[in-house]
Amino acid sequence: MNDPKYIAPETYRFPAIVEMLPGYDPNHGVRCRLYHQHGCVDAWTWLSLDPIPNVLYWGWVSTMDIGSAYNDLLLLGLRENPDQLLANLLPENLCPIDGVVRQVSALIDGLRNKPLRRFMTRTLLNQEALHGYWTSPASRRDHHAYPGGLAEHSLEVATMLATSSGLPDEDRELGIVFALLHDYGKIWCYDPVSFDPVDPREHEAHGLAKLEFDLLYLRRENARLGDRMVELLGGARAPREGRYPLAIGRIVRSFDQMSCEKTRRNLTKSPTTLAAEEFA
Structure with missing residues (x-):
């Protein structure tokens, strides 16, 4: 980690809705979709979010770039907030x-x-x-x-x-x-x-x-x-x-x-x- 050529991946924090998607990849985790006021993007996550039918999670999410493609994101964290404004969540x-x-x-x-x-x-x-x-x-x-x-x-x-x-x-x-x-x-x-x-x-x-x-x-x-x-x-x-x-x-x-x-x-x-x- 002391290598001066190493560049830390970009991380982002923003209000979002998290929708768990079907499927699991042992190398990437579970697929999910993040909805925010400007649109939506798919991501991978290792978070223990139950894929309960019809259930969504919302609050502040933390993500990190893990590849060159636009949707190569890793969902690192979710701080749920029941009082999050819909204007910040719904595209x-x-x-x-x-x-x-x-x-x-x-x-x-x-x-x-x-x-x-x-x-x-x-x-x-x-x-x-x-x-x-x-x-x-x-x-x-x-x-x-x-x-x-x-x-x-x-x-x-x-x-x-x-x-x-x-x-x-x-x-x-x-x-x-x-x-x-x-x-x-x-x-x-x-x-x-x-x-x-x-x-x-x-x-x-x-x-x-x-x-x-x-x-x-x-x-x-x-x-x-x-x-x-x-x-x-x-x-x-x-x-x-x-x-x-x-x-x-x-x-x-x-x-x-x-x-x-x-x-x-x-x-x-x-x-x-x-x-x-x-x-x-």
Whole structure:
């Protein structure tokens, strides 16, 4: 190591999501993929990170160059951080619609209620949602029926709620989270390679089931917020003794309809008309 010709490899430290990939090489370790705000890169690692299905890790990573190729990286360390800002983790190219990832991340990172912010972060940082939330349509043909439509529609509804006046802070933030997740179950409805896609009419119940463990963590941090979120995500058709009780849920549903109707109106207009309205 005292050889003056020896040059230490470059090392890097940055916020990232770590996705464990299948396969093992006795000379290199386990393959993984690191997502960060500027994109993603594959790496090798010897870290004892369990390749649990659907589980991601996130926080600050330390890496080192081990070759000449761009993706010849070794993941040296991971310091997990549940409060890491999504803006520093999610690359914009996850969604085919420009600006959607950035705006959704800003809404979530701006939540003042820490349990809600952590809950929302966990819902998006699992393998299925990391890709499906940003690329799925919101419907087959009715509204936002294109790749990225689910995230775009959810963002529209959440933005309407966030900019509404007269709401208590907790209700506003609860509504933002509900708006971003109200169609979460549709991730599994329109997957073109799925052998058993979920019936879109069952998307609320399926989304609630997929969020079971995230809701469990939320309830541990704040039982009342957890119960309210379960009530909202269950939807108006969920079994209950009385009517759909939370006013914020009805407000989000009304904004949901407004977003849908806006898209339907645009479908009936010519490109020339849409362009004229855009620059009016």
